[in-house]
Amino acid sequence: MGIFDRFRRKKKAQEAQPASLEAQTDKLDDGLISLDEFEEWEQEQLSYKFEQGLKKSRDKFQQDINALMSRYRTVDEDFFEALEEVLISADVGFNTVMELTEELRREAQLKNITETSDLRETIVEKMVEIYERNGDASDEMTINEDGLTVVLMVGVNGVGKTTSIGKLAHKYTQEGKKVMLAAGDTFRAGAINQLQVWGDRVGVDVIKQAEGSDPAAVMFDAVNAAKKRGADILFCDTAGRLQNKGNLMNELSKIKKVIQKVVPEAPHEVLLVLDATTGQNALSQAKAFKEVTDVSGIILSKLDGTAKGGIVLAIKNELGIPVKFVGLGEQLDDLQPFDAENYVYGLFADMIQESDMLEEKLEEDKDDQ
Numbered sequence: 448m449g450i451f452d453r454f455r456r457k458k459k460a461q462e463a464q465p466a467s468l469e470a471q472t473d474k475l476d477d478g479l480i481s482l483d484e485f486e487e488w489e490q491e492q493l494s495y496k497f498e499q500g501l502k503k504s505r506d507k508f509q510q511d512i513n514a515l516m517s518r519y520r521t522v523d524e525d526f527f528e529a530l531e532e533v534l535i536s537a538d539v540g541f542n543t544v545m546e547l548t549e550e551l552r553r554e555a556q557l558k559n560i561t562e563t564s565d566l567r568e569t570i571v572e573k574m575v576e577i578y579e580r581n582g583d584a585s586d587e588m589t590i591n592e593d594g595l596t597v598v599l600m601v602g603v604n605g606v607g608k609t610t611s612i613g614k615l616a617h618k619y620t621q622e623g624k625k626v627m628l629a630a631g632d633t634f635r636a637g638a639i640n641q642l643q644v645w646g647d648r649v650g651v652d653v654i655k656q657a658e659g660s661d662p663a664a665v666m667f668d669a670v671n672a673a674k675k676r677g678a679d680i681l682f683c684d685t686a687g688r689l690q691n692k693g694n695l696m697n698e699l700s701k702i703k704k705v706i707q708k709v710v711p712e713a714p715h716e717v718l719l720v721l722d723a724t725t726g727q728n729a730l731s732q733a734k735a736f737k738e739v740t741d742v743s744g745i746i747l748s749k750l751d752g753t754a755k756g757g758i759v760l761a762i763k764n765e766l767g768i769p770v771k772f773v774g775l776g777e778q779l780d781d782l783q784p785f786d787a788e789n790y791v792y793g794l795f796a797d798m799i800q801e802s803d804m805l806e807e808k809l810e811e812d813k814d815d816q
Contacts, residue, residue: 494789494792494793496775496776496781496783497775497783497786497789497790497792497793498792498793498796499751499775499776500750500751500773500774500775500776500781500783500793501750501751501756501775501790501793501794502751503751503752503753503754503756504537504750504753504754504755504756504757504793504794505756505793505794505795505796505797506754507537507754507755508533508537508754508756508757508794508795509794509795509797511533511536511537512533512567512570515529515530515533515563516563516564516567519563520562520563520564521561521562521563522555522560522561522562522563522565522566526563527548527551527552530548530551530570531544531545531548534547534548534757536755537755537756537757538726538727538730538755538756538757538758538761539757539758539760539761540727540730540757540758540760540761540762540764540765542761542764542765543577543760543761543764543765546577546764547570547573547574547577550573550577551566551569551570551573554566554569554573555569571791571795574760574791574794575787575788575791577760577764578759578760578763578764578787578790578791579787585769586744586769586770586771586784586785586786586787587771587784588716588744588771588784589715589716589743590679590680590715591712591715594710595670595673595674595678595679595680595681595710595713596679596680596681596715596716597670597673597680597681597683597706597710597713597714597715598615598680598681598682598683598714598715598716598717598718599683599685599699599702599703599714599716599717599718599740600612600682600683600684600685600718600720601685601687601699601717601718601719601720601736601740601742602687602719602720602721602732602736602746603687603689603732604635604687605722606687606720606721606722606725606732606748607720607722607748607749607774608684608687608720609638609641609642609645609684610645610748611718611720611746611748611772611774611782612628612642612645612682612684613642613645613646613648613649613779614774614779614780614781614782615682615772615782616628616645616646616649616651616682617649617779617780618780618782619679619680620649620650620651621780624679624680625676625677625678625679625680626649626651626678626679626680626681626682627651627652627653627654627669627672627673627676627678627680627681627682628642628645628646628651628652628653628654628669628681628682628683628684629653629654629655629665629666629669629670629673629681629682629683629684630642630643630653630654630655630656630665630684631662631665631666631669631683631684631685631686631702632662632684632685632686632687633656633657633658633659633660633661633662633665633686634659634662634686634688635686635687636658638684638686639655639658642655642684643655649779652672652676654668654669654672654673656668662685662686662698662701662702663698663701663702663704663705664705666683666702666705666706667705667706667708667709669681669683670705670706670709670710670713671709674709674710683702683706683714685698685699685702686698689732689735689736689739692735692738692739695739696739696740699739699740700740716743716744716771717740717741717742717743717744718742718743718744718745718746718771718772719732719733719736719742719744719745719746719768720745720746720748721733721745721746721747721748721762722748722749723747723748723749723750723752723753723755723756723758723759723773723774724749724752724753726753726755726758727758727761729747729758729762730758730761730762730765730766733745733762733766733768734766737766737768742768743768744768744769744770744771744772745762745768745769745770745771746770746771746772746773746774746782747759747762747770747772747773747774747785748773748774748782749774750773750774750775751774751775751776751781756790756793756794759773759785759790769785770785771784771785772784772785773785773790
């Protein structure tokens with residue numbers, strides 16, 4: 448089944464009358480739907496969230512692609528050069544764009560594609576392929592099922608790190624996990640209080656000390672408290688001082704050492720929070736943090752606020768770091784696990800309709816002849 452066929456199924460499912468989570472759970476409990484049907488409904492809801500959250504990027508991207516295909520009807524070098532410009536302007540990243548267009552050239556030659564409109568689906572397929580094949584690291588969160596999971600959260604100030612911690616705490620609390628937070632950013636004024644507000648909002652304990660305290664001491668207290676209280680997950684906030692890499696590297700190294708005294712295999716994840724609206728600057732931050740510590744995954748916040756959603760591909764392809772969560776809105780449940788196909792669906796959902804209309808027109812033209 449081609450990718451547009453899979454997208455059509457998603458679109459058709461979404462157009463059906465939506466049901467609430469509570470209603471679907473009741474149906475499952477009453478035996479009115481199977482577990483497979485419930486999980487399929489959950490996937491449809493996730494696809495819908497990606498479609499809504501990526502509206503700005505989709506509108507801009509598809510407007511540019513449509514304009515490109517109106518201007519260039521024939522697949523030639525001028526078309527590929529113009530396509531490169533469109534993709535670079537969407538923050539897909541220079542190296543990724545070169546790789547993508549080179550593969551499209553080969554595909555067009557192999558399949559003897561001469562009209563640009565026939566390349567639409569291939570462009571989408573190649574974007575999914577490039578994301579999924581680069582880097583062996585999993586998009587899934589590493590959860591220690593036999594004990595405490597420790598997650599270090601890193602990122603510069605202002606990217607939505609504290610908000611992401613709060614939303615993750617909400618997500619895992621809703622899934623039945625006991626979550627605790629560690630206020631390790633003792634440097635920034637107001638950071639501890641901000642985390643406490645989130646802790647109160649989602650109903651989880653926050654381990655903290657006074658501003659200016661040693662972050663490693665806070666983490667040591669937090670890990671011990673989390674073990675003692677039987678917590679499943681501990682999310683640890685850290686200072687976002689990237690200006691002095693040496694100091695940050697030493698601080699994070701010290702934090703890891705004190706955590707490992709209590710939980711030897713920790714941290715299980717080091718998640719870097721990036722602001723999607725900053726585009727290529729986010730890619731630069733990711734490169735810098737990768738030099739400072741072992742980043743295991745990315746949280747891309749505010750993806751709904753940018754028209755340049757291609758940054759996801761650039762991060763994975765050029766750094767080999769998987770995007771684990773994306774921010775698709777301001778609600779508590781709008782921080783969603785990343786899914787490559789849903790992401791590309793969110794970027795190209797409207798293109799399916801255009802593709803269908805084009806096919807219908809071609810059929811009509813054939814009938815008229």
